[in-house]
Amino acid sequence: MPTLKHPYDPQELPAGRDRKQTLGEALRYRITTMELKPGAVLDEVILAEEFGLSRPPVREMMRQLAAEGYIELEANRSARVSGMSYQSLRNFYLAAPALYVTTTRLAAENASAGEIEELKRIQLRFRAAIASRDVIDSVFANDQFHHTIGLMAHNPYLLPSLRRLQLDHARLGKTFYQPVNARMEQELEQAAQQHDDIIAAIERRDSDAAGILVREHLDLGRKNMAMYVTPEGMEVPESM
Structure with missing residues (x-):
């Protein structure tokens, strides 16, 4: 049975794979498995470079993930992984x-x-x-x-x-x-x-x-x- 580890590696994407969709899947995976801990800062510049995207689609995906509860967005602050209290x-x-x-x-x-x-x-x-x-x-x-x-x-x-x-x-x-x-x-x-x-x-x-x-x-x-x-x-x- 193939491993599930790191299934959304941007360096190994098949041709034609939607990079914004992959970014969303990767962040859901990293947050769910706590590779990204509660409260961790998400740097959109680094994510844009990692997934070969411009910043607007990264921001759009951030808003979608915030609506799903994975991350928290506040004015004048970097995006953060949803905390636990x-x-x-x-x-x-x-x-x-x-x-x-x-x-x-x-x-x-x-x-x-x-x-x-x-x-x-x-x-x-x-x-x-x-x-x-x-x-x-x-x-x-x-x-x-x-x-x-x-x-x-x-x-x-x-x-x-x-x-x-x-x-x-x-x-x-x-x-x-x-x-x-x-x-x-x-x-x-x-x-x-x-x-x-x-x-x-x-x-x-x-x-x-x-x-x-x-x-x-x-x-x-x-x-x-x-x-x-x-x-x-x-x-x-x-x-x-």
């Missing part, structure tokens, strides 16, 4: 169950056979990534898995909210793909199996089961996501 994390945990359950249930009702096959291909990439313990590829493939389910729901009102939710899901979930003990190893395999079960529920048009499975899937990662904002602390010598 207590409030944003709280909002994520409040909204995620309802949105994931709704889109997954609708996917079971509306997905085409071709879309289900694409979801299966993404799942193969996800399993390959976790088998090789490639954190970046795991995060990206998982993001693509749930985004594809959102597309399969065929509801334009839900997709923008899902896309914004997934950004913080990916950034929070990065710890999940860096298991540090046997329990986390087991839960990582359980998450992959849940993906398989969700696909099966969608394929047999069982929206109730699909909704239950994705809720369990989200709950599985919740405690490990909390590691993102809960440091272990420093050891203090007994003599102090």
